[in-house]
Amino acid sequence: MEDFLQAALLFWLPLICLPFGTVLALSRKEGRRPVISWSVVFLAFIMILFSWVTVPASDSSAGGHLLLSIIGPTILMGLGCFMIIFTGKIPVRRLPEPARPVGLLSLILGVSWLVMMHFSSPPIWRHQVNPYWLVWWPTFLLSVILLSSFVIGALLMVGENRRKEASLMVVFGLLFLGLLLAVINMDGTFTTAEEMRSHLWLVSADILGTVIGTLIAVVIVATVVTKYEKSLPEPNTVLELTAEEKELLLTHLGNNLEGGNK
């Protein structure tokens, strides 16, 4: 009972605070609500990361252990992307030029760290490979390939003259496809290729289930909101613009649409 209470307080309560705190923080911009909510989210995240230390008896703390294991490569990849983007041709103030190769190096190091984790040092929890790592890693690889194709489609569909970027994204997606094929074809120190193949199919089922479940929930919410909005009375009609208001409107339009010459 004591273990259950400990897990509830040190893992499950912070886990509940995570999405609910985020939604509350995003729901209002002014006042103290966002500050308090983000602080709660941050604290909850830290508690989840260290749950394998605070509640080692709980099986769920393996999730926290996994998140802590991948935080290093994630920060490196994030930092890498940030530095590359903000040294590029952007309209706001750029980072100094040397940050670009450093960012690229950071990005490569982050991905390499994850690859190395798979082949030689996966997260070990209770003297065996963390069970959630076997879910996270194939999900990550599959998602990168899938999302890359989304981005390629978007670049070609919406972007103007973005074929070069789309081709480079194809190369990026193919690199990860090659990595995925290597993962399910080569044994690691602690995981076999056959094991990873099974996990790849299982996470495909997981991703499909998660996407469908989330979509159903979103569609239901959209339906409820639409129904409610339709039930609202029509807004009152406003009076016609006066000559003075029309003049003011034309002045504003002239100032903004014709280079402010009027």
Added chain:
Amino acid sequence: MTPLTSNRRWPLLVFPMLGCLLVLMLVLFLFGLGDVSESFKRFTNALLTSFSVSAAVLAIAMWSYADSRERPMAPIFAIGLMAMIGGILTFTGLRFAGDLMLEANGTPMAQILYNIVQLLVIISAIAIAGGLVLGTAFSLITARQPEPLFNEEE
């Protein structure tokens, strides 16, 4: 430029689905299926869990919607009810259709808790992958000088 609504560009939306299908077909062709006996259980558990959790989170999101609509309670109750139905459905399914339970978990409650942590892991994987892909795409986009929006008039 071809307009966004042009019929010529819409087939590009099929690209991701086609890409995913090709990857899985390639894996199937090269390595076979392997042990996938638990696929259906994993799919069902993921579906029920993601539905319940998303509905619960969206129910909270309805508070901010309510702020701008003179606080109607009906939508919040409706979404909260959906989350509850999802939760009850998951519990009942696991308790009475025992076939949905994975081997490592002995009780429905253990399975539900496992599912929630697994959902967190899957969401984190998708989010980090999304960040990496978007980051790479923007890195490529910002590497080139943007074209001027309007050409200078002669």
